[in-house]
């Protein structure tokens with residue numbers, strides 16, 4: 001490759017990078033905001049423009065924040081493969097045995113590929129944070 005070709009490739013990459021910044025629907029990390037569950041509102045556009053390409057406001061995320069504590073990463077990592085972890089927080093507070101059964105159902109009936117040791121960690125996290133005695137609003 002001669003020097004002109006290298007310069008051309010470099011310019012092409014720089015142009016593609018600039019276009020990616022302006023492409024609608026693409027968001028960079030950090031352009032997120034927690035959404036209000038149940039609300040149908042979206043944040044307003046940041047810079048309204050006449051053109052077909054415009055920037056939008058921060059993208060709302062509706063996935064619930066799980067309670068901090070040991071085992072949380074195992075839950076987020078394994079229990080958001082098929083659905084969001086909001087499935088956990090939208091349940092009423094469940095007794096410890098119900099969480100045990102729920103995790104067992106995800107694995108045995110629905111096919112969640114979770115190792116037994118990790119499943120125990122997940123059950124104990126859910127029992128520590130999401131029972132009638134332990135759940136915080």
Ligand code: HEC
Pocket residue numbers: 075078079080081082083087088091102103105106110111112113114122
């Ligand atoms: C293999 C995919 C898969 C994985 C992984 C998975 N789930 Fe589910 N989950 C489902 C499906 C499918 C449903 C809907 C089942 C139904 O409607 O009966 C569901 C439903 C639920 C519900 C709603 C109550 C119910 O039983 O329908 C809860 C709570 C839940 N999952 C928790 C979890 C937790 C906790 C984990 C992590 C241990 C997990 N899920 C991992 C597939 C999965």
